Amino acid sequence: MSAAVTPLAYDVARVRADFPILGTTVRGKRLAFLDTAASAQRPLAVIEAVDRYERSSHANVHRGVYELSQNATDAFEGARERVRRFLNASSIKEIVFTRGTTESINLVAQAWGRRLGPGDEILITWMEHHANIVPWQMLCERTGAVLKVAPIDQRGELDLEAFRALLSPRTKLAAFTQVSNALGTVLPIRAMIDAARAVGALTLLDGAQAVAHERVDVRALGCDFYVFSSHKLYGPTGLGVLWAREAVLREMPPWQGGGDMILTVSFAKTTYNDLPYRFEAGTPHISGAVGLAAAIDYLEALGIERVHAHEQGLLARATHALRAIAGLRIIGEAKEKAGVVSFTLEGVHPHDLGTILDDEGVAVRTGHHCAMPVMEFFDVPATARASFGCYTDDADLEQLVYALGRAREVFG
């Protein structure tokens, strides 16, 4: 008899049992949750960590000398350290808690962006989420800087040569996504970071769609800013992270004023707190941070690499199954993709598709995915998007395929 020397197979049934919501029904049907790219569900470990904190440890942080406040501070700062380890950042000074990816980007645009002036350029790509477009447009409007956009091709891949050609000494920042939320494309971030650094530009990586699916090491990447949201990482909503290299963060003026971000306040002169607190005005989302730390523990216990392999298997099987459906067009066929399949079904508007799928218990996102330029590029008003997480299983895919058949029946 051979011993179990091979690593344990990924047991998705066991993973699913950790997520209470997956046991619920929708319109009397089994829930096939295929919208993880919009927001991931929470495992019991996260729900219970938040619950425990709320029941036994809550008080405001960085304030009281009493034990409860110290407990809350320890929990909150412990979460910061957990995030630091997760990203392999040098110091907790580099970990700023925000409300989410969107706020992290706005923070950079407003605080770091203050140094920009006419003639400076910011380079983004055509497949950015609106959160990585609009803050830069607003910054350009304020400062006279110019926003440049690197094009994509019909497969939904970045035109890397065009990206390189758009870089120049005028480029002060290249801000781009690691994984496209609308197409699933994995961008060639290493080449992009290297190219941007070669002209002296800083780089901001939008990791919202990547961080739960592959290991991130900010020091190895060599970027200057890395941003993500807790709720796409199986943690609570309302919390995000801005990581920035300490030297860059130190040069940035504060953006929001208030409590916690100061050392002393007088009407003559106010002095600001040290990093990272200088960028965290007001009472933070303490329970959210506790939940995020638990989510990171959970994901790392599962093994990000194993989750990634599981999702890649789902992606391959889903792509194969969907391609077999007459009239179905997959939008975004990059060679390297995350667990996201965007598609249209001929003769059925994505919105109608969303309703029919919902009727079969299948939750997918339909719409423009906050990436209107991508929709415009592919000349579609919207797409349906199925996206996968650690708990997605083949039954979810089968339910999706069945529901697409129902849509065909309804629309003939």
Add this chain to the structure above:
Amino acid sequence: MDLKDLYRDVILDHNKQPRNFGRLDPCDTSADGNNPLCGDRLTLTLRLEGDRVTAIRFEGKGCAISTASASLMTEAVKGKDEAAITRLRDLVHQTLTAHGETTLPPAELGKLAALAGVRDYPARVKCASLCWHTLGAALEHHAQRHADHGPATVSTE
């Protein structure tokens, strides 16, 4: 709640073969409707005698509910004056938003009653009501222009 109640034959038929599709040129008034969330877009063009609609066409892209609703609307309002249209619009609105109700929609709605299934799908109400908002804007545009004796610009959203 049943899909068949939402996607009734009348709806599917008007989606596949929209009535009064296209653009009136010249026209007396027009308006664009836009549902940015789902990418639905439509343009209405109308001819009027006084405040009575003598001809109406719509053009655009949208889901089955928004296309069928616009198609049914153009049939329903042709020949009606503004007061009758407003009354009809209110009735449609009441029917669309009567979430959870099972009573029959008012007979006055005629073929528009086919949209009653939308009431069980609150996320889809805006699809069905887009054309009516746009019609309201077109008529208001017309009334304003008559009051001001000059061109007016109208944006619906």
